[in-house]
Amino acid sequence: MANMKNLFVKYPLITSFSPYANTLSILGQNNKSLPWVLLNFIQLEYGFLNMSGTTLIDVNFYCPGGLNNFFHFCPYINVACMEKTAVEASLSEFVMKAIDENHYVYLNVDNYYIPYSQFFKKAHVPHSIMLFGYNTATKSFSYSDNLEGGKYGYSTCSFEELNLSHASCAANKMDEPDHSSTSGLIYLLSINNDYEDTITLGNMADKLEQYLYPTASCSIPRLNYEVPIEHIKFGIGVYDFLSQYTVEWARHDNYMDVFSKNFHVLHNHKLLLTEIGKVVSPVIDMGLVAELYEIQQETEIIMNLYLKYRITKNIDLLKKIEQKLSGLKQKESDVLVDLREALEAKREVSVCEFIPQPVRSFQ
Known part of the structure; x- marks a missing residue:
């Protein structure tokens, strides 16, 4: 046994929930896993959850296996x-x-x-x-x-x-x-460095379409909570959901931590969309990448406004958040429609073609 040893970890793109973040910290050493990560964090789920008798407004990523089972479903x-x-x-x-x-x-x-x-x-x-x-x-x-x-x-x-x-x-x-x-x-x-995926730009386009125009049925295993699937909604409507309930719920002390987490998830999602734009930039208009980054910055502003509200209790800050959420939905929709169309035009191209291939080993 050595005197000390640290296995490789890299600060992850998604940090709103530690089970996701821990797994992604490991995956940072294998560039080949990035297309799988980007594809599987595109969809969002949201709704009301009853946890130990308390009703919560919840926003989460709709990932294989759900929150606490995520690493079981990750092929890497x-x-x-x-x-x-x-x-x-x-x-x-x-x-x-x-x-x-x-x-x-x-x-x-x-x-x-x-x-x-x-x-x-x-x-x-x-x-x-x-x-x-x-x-x-x-x-x-x-x-x-x-x-x-x-x-x-x-x-x-x-x-x-x-x-x-x-x-x-x-x-x-x-x-x-x-x-x-x-x-x-x-x-x-x-x-698992032996796994090779076959994710294409078409797969990305399909997932973006599911986010923009969600249906009630989704094909991936969902184990986040024991909540009837009909109580959960998906996709870009998360903006309407948060906008509707921010002023009503977010000012109550019992929900402040919950809303902080929800806005954190929203921001993480825009980090992911910006990363997708960067990865596929050789086949899309660079203006789309700039617009995705602007949306990412706006969600960071929303996070900071809410942190400021928690200190000042100024209700005008919540109203400002509500306005920003309402405006961002249309802007994001327009950008993602164009992004999806660009990816669809190159449907058969492998995402791996745009990923640097060197693999980091344990440090």
């Missing part, structure tokens, strides 16, 4: 799974050995013991993190998650803190299946 990720109770040595020893074998370790912890988490020394909350490195000199692990303040990032916890967190999950029955799909399990993730 190898997944092995085992029960936590099967770990015979100390958890720290197990994790270091797994990292030595180039496995990222994804498991449920008690955030009370994890430094820089939102609930560190505040509350016992079960949550999944991804461990990707260790240092025996400092007796610490490197991990990734949404940290204090909700921003995705990389930090460290000590061997002792991880072991305490692991013991607390067992003692407080946080590893029971009802807490999350990762409860009681340890996932060992690794990159």
Whole structure:
């Protein structure tokens, strides 16, 4: 066993939810995975959810497998799974050995013991993190998650803190299946460099059409929540949905974190659309890329306006957000119609033709 080792991670394009971000952090080492990522984050879902008796307004990506099962459905990720109770040595020893074998370790912890988490020394909350490195000199692990303040990032916890967190999950029955799909399990993730996809510009055009003109039926597995599919809507109508409920709901203290997350998802989605524009720029008008970037900037302004509202409680800021949302829908629709038509004209061309091929190895 080495004194220290860190597996490769790259700050991801999508950071609004840590399960997506953790998987995409791993995929950053394999450029060949980018077309699959871009294709599978085009669609959005939105609606009302009832979580533990509380009604929430929710915006999310409509991805294979849903939020907590995403890595299972990603063909560029190898997944092995085992029960936590099967770990015979100390958890720290197990994790270091797994990292030595180039496995990222994804498991449920008690955030009370994890430094820089939102609930560190505040509350016992079960949550999944991804461990990707260790240092025996400092007796610490490197991990990734949404940290204090909700921003995705990389930090460290000590061997002792991880072991305490692991013991607390067992003692407080946080590893029971009802807490999350990762409860009681340890996932060992690794990159699959052997997979080759066949995604074309036509596939991108089809997905954009589904976003612009969504239907009630969608073909990908959806495991985000146990919510009847008829209660969820899809596509560009998310602008109308958020515009309708921002002034009514976002000013209530109970929903501020929810709306911050929703606006974060919206901004992440525009980052993704801009990235698509950059990737396919050889076959489209560069003016479309500039317009996509302008829309991305507008959603960043919306995020910042809402952060300002949370401090000032100035209702005029919410009305300004509402106006911006209403205007952006038409602008985005016009741009994406043109983008879809340009991609459709080159339907059989592989997206991989536009992706640099060198693959980063573990650092």
